[in-house]
Amino acid sequence: NACRIAGIKPAFSIEAIAMDASSREEGKRFNDPNNAGRTYLVGKGVTRKLKNGSRAYNILEGMKKAIQERNRKMTELIEKYLKELGYNIPFSYKDVVYLTPHGNATERHVVQALCEKIENRYPNKEKRLEVYRKILRYELTPEEMDDVAELQTLVRAKLIKAEMPCYVEEDERAFTSIENLTYVYRNFGAIPTYPFLGNPITEGESDLEALIKRVKSYGLYAFDLFDFRTEYSRAKEIIEVAKSHGFPVFIGTEHNTKKMIPLVGELGKFDEFLGYFRKSAQFVIGHQILSKLCNYGYIKEDGKPRIDNLQEGFDFYAEIGKKEISEDEIDELSKRSFEDNKKYFGIGD
Template sequence: MTNSVFSKYPKPEQMLASVGDYNSEILQVNGHFHTPYSFSAFNNISQPFDMAKQENVKVLGINDFYTTDGFEQFNALAKSSGVFPLFNIEFMSLQKDLQAAGIRVNDPNNPGRTYFSGKGLRFPVHLNVAMVDRLFQIQEESNRQTAQMIGKLNELLAEIGAGFSFTFEGVKERYAKNLVRERHIAKALREAIVDAYPVEADQKTCFTKVFSGKEPKSAMNDFAALENEIRGNLLKSGGRAFVPEDDKAFLSLEQVIELIIHAGGIPCYPVLLDNPKGEFTDFEGDYEKLYQSLVAKNVYMLELIPGRNKPEIMEEFVHFFNDRGFVITFGTEHNTPQLDPIEIFGGDGKELSPAMKKIGYQGACVIAAHQYLKSKGKVGYLQKSGKAKVDKRDEFIALGNAVIKHFLAQ
């Protein structure tokens, strides 16, 4: 069995005595990105580590959908690269009461649908049979949906005489790991059109046929934009290859939180916040109401993707929740074909402010301390009731800083 990176670490008091105050060195962190184990801009799981070395990012957090399959490779790369690992996971859950009420949570298009992360899972991962079955159920439902999409896409390709088609297993083998996402289908289709029609004008003609007479807006060499057009025209609601998700593809939020805690992690709500038009979802528009809703569910951790928010709005939001004892982390997601830097930038393209960098590092420290304590068989940042130790946040920040610095000094 793979050993935890913390298996031979000294006791907390020894590590705390060996480092100074964390304020003396605020490290750069990216606590949320996806890898090819779900879908990612990265060609392989080692790429973010290579980029982190170039960009001086010292802490990385894997955050794949529905799976921990990448943890072992992520752990090995962290050791060999000297970059501290955070072991996370993400789910799409469904709150049926909010769906019935038409309340959008952190999916702007689907009421009730709720993205939700687990931070600092125990590694190696230990789940009982019921939890494993629950995880496999949503993976299988997700794959069933994408397999049906591929079938509908093949019908369209036959109609227009494209000269090629796909199989689910073929897409999975070439583009995915265990989980096939609609983004994999979009990438497969784009590459197949390019392979079948080497001349750019012929590629445009084929895309126009695939889009039912609608010409593509993107340049043929703008891969990310083209794949987004494929998703929008074919794989989303109203598209020829669209297949609606069955309720069986979603766990309830309560089930997701139960699974995360059972896996040794900390429940974390991913905040969407403002869109380019300055709009908020129904669930997030009122900070005080959002605070009360999260506390009622024993959720005391948030994460944001700063690149999609206006800095002044994000800072106001972060300070509101940080002042109320929440732990806050930041990431880049990298869940599109576009390869952005691994360093985190704000929605204005500029570096995060010193205050935001500090809060983001503090969040990583809490997760690091939690991972370390769980590896030692201790309780971690959550009480046995599932409630966070908000009054101990500063102690966890100090311990986590020591854990990270101990790791980086090896």
């Protein structure tokens, strides 16, 4: 509804973390600068739900369960830690889940729930500052405490990160293989996509030609850039390589903290990049349209692109995405067969 009001074509995506066992053994990092082998992956243009009980559904549920168990243990540790320090602040996993729409809690939800508990328990600012200083073993300033985003970042760093009092080791079950995660994304009807770290440039991302070859071997056929974390020169290198291989490049910003940063960064404002970013956005819209109306998404069930020539495929789906098709038209086309709609969009056998 928000996109409809703003006149923006919506696209839905998903992100999760996989583990590349061979890279972990080699000590080779990709888009996680602190953990060799751990790899963030994005599914662009989700077009359907997973079937309950399917292999893809079970993979995702297994990851979710491992993450939930860790967050639950973390919550229990925090409550115990607070009691040891003399603070009787009831804190349960229910407080954390309450903050989520569907129960998919993260570390950040744990921290947010704790901060809200402390604020409610200690409305006096001086007393609350004293509590935070003792809990965090850090001379928190009044300004840091008043900045919600900064406060939660500090609490996370000082309380639940590695070697901190309430740290819980991450469960390996939370990180499935790259093959499994790309399989899950395909079952969501999405395009498996590799998101660049941006800065620093890790050993796994330094050779872009080698990276293209590697991600294609895993069934990843697009790139994602994070604005604010990617410098102009690096973005230019990535886009040039992507162009030569028919890879779309998406651009976006990160909003998983309370920090109010702009939705649009500087990279997307450069004229030399804007055309490619726009075409890539049109591409994913085209993928969504043809998935819904023709069962003809960019990626086939076997993980290969629908059109062998990646540049031709990129061009084709982007052209579909450029079309101004009203919601009423889509509703009418939805009543027709896939075959009739393929003819409508000029898709041959």
